[in-house]
Amino acid sequence: MIFVRYENWKSYLRFYPATSLLLLANFVLFLIVSFDGGSTNVETMLRYGALYSLDPYKSDGWRYFASMFLHNGFEHLFFNSFALLVLTPPLERIMGSFRYLVLYLGSGLLGNVLSVSYYAQSSSIPHWLVGASGAIYGVYGGLLYIAMLQRDKMDEASRKMLYTLLIMGAVFSFLPSIGWMAHLGGAIGGFFIYGLMVRLFKSSRM
Template identity: 30%
Template sequence: MNSNFVRRWRQQNWVMLLILVVQLLVFAGETFSGGSESGLVLVNWGAKYDPLIRIGEWWRLITPVFVHIGFMHILVNSFTLYYIGGAVEEMIGHWRFFLVYFLSALSGNLMSFAFGGGALSAGASTALFGLFGVYIALGVVFDDSMYYRQTGRQFLMLAAFNLVFDLFAQGIDIWGHIGGLLGGFLLIIVFALPGQKLRKGVYWQIGASVLFLAICAFLYWLGMVR
């Protein structure tokens, strides 16, 4: 295979683009199968619905990341994924981005499962808040870097603003956002940056790994028994 093609392929934010294409295709499927604001359509396409998770449909802790409710929902999340997701993938690499994105979605949906009251929910915002958490964590872990400190503060303010807005808005799954934010924060400590070791040591990575797994296990248990 041509080396220039391989180099260009590696430089493309292809994971972000693939996720974007899939969520747009899913939205089109929702639209043509009854409308993206129909509860039945949303459930059929994989939205988070607690009673079905409790009877074994565990994949609904991941699939909601592709499902959206209404045109503005898909529009805002798609633009956010394109700009912020592309920047994060370029910074941390393809496989790290893939894992952080979907594991943040998992922790966000688990938080919603445990504390969200059982409401039907969907959207990429659990994973997108995970990307906010990446920048916030980098400002803490690489606190000797002026760029990471300033960027971390900016995303902390952005996340805080969004969470305050969530408190006063209807139909917003604030627990999913909090869970995604926490997940992204811990996961970038686990995986670190390409070619860089954490100045604070490998114990931070081990601790973040154990804490992430413990939180996810606890949230799943709590959601199952509530």
Template identity: 30%
Template sequence: MQRTWRQFQAQPWATYLFLLIQGLVYLLMTLAGGSENSIVLVDFGAKVNDLIAAGQWWRLLTPMFLHIGLTHLVINSVTIYFIGNQIEMLFGHWRFILLYLLSGFSGNLASFVFNTNLSAGSSTAIFGLFGAFFMLVTEFRENTALRAVGQQFGLFILLNLVFDVMMPGVDLAGHVGGLLGGFLGATVVGIPNMRLSVVKRIAAALIFMIAAGAFLWLGLNPR
């Protein structure tokens, strides 16, 4: 039993859990009328600014588990599988779960302020995982392996952001918000067996909380 438990703990089970959740949600949405149906999306918790302003705060979290169409689900799931494996093994299961949720929240919060359209998708959390990796690259510059992978991720993110700008309907604010939230969140939670400055961790926590409060105010008081 102990050996089985250790083997389970050695697997990126949190990554698999998030993939399972969004797969099941997609199936339920399909049965309810289709994941591209706006009514179904709203019923399942997509980001709708007016409803968030009316008090449905859970819509700052639930959109990260919804996807608009099969292609959207597959692309995001494949990305989560590969990047999630790496981030979860580096940060540990519970830190990874917290980072994923914080990133999705910060991305949806930024979208709440800067994007008036209905939106959904795990890309807010995915960009947060990239942000977490960049925290490691900047904090541990002497690690050549981290730096090499970080350069590859940097090119990937740059291409995605350029694509976001050029393609209408893509939630650029959500992606940037998730990226910054993941960077700050990773600085706060740290990584096992690697020391991070306490001052940096406290500063990152304060920046995250102040920014979240400011964004909530801006979203609730649009000009």
């Protein structure tokens, strides 16, 4: 089962440096924001890089990356950090840290772009968006590619676990205040980014 973590903290840092760095960035930024206005304060979050579905904020390109490292309250941070800590490391081992980061950030970017476009066109009510979940669903998308098309890289128990996570994620994505479009866009992005990398790096371990 690839989703069970057996490592101690020293081994975890050595095996998953990119995931460890992402976790650290999320926690550090959460602490900074918490002591400078609060992680649930809209004005504070906009100052630090939250996405917003109205101009001039939606035209700020840097927000589409910065918002991945912001979280709306501790509960939001906790659930995304748990997913990062436990569920995403297998893909870093398969891809290597650099390619894993490219997939993570690329998926999060696509999820954010689709979310802002969707809310800007479909709702007259402004929406502000933060969180790592689009990027995390991008990792799920990469793992889904493996489960479906590289079956030798994933055992049956892990494959069933992944399908269960995706089904549960799809259900919870439609709860109030959840950015379902970021989840969907991230998952699609991760699936195709992983597939593209497989073709670009045929001679590598992918």
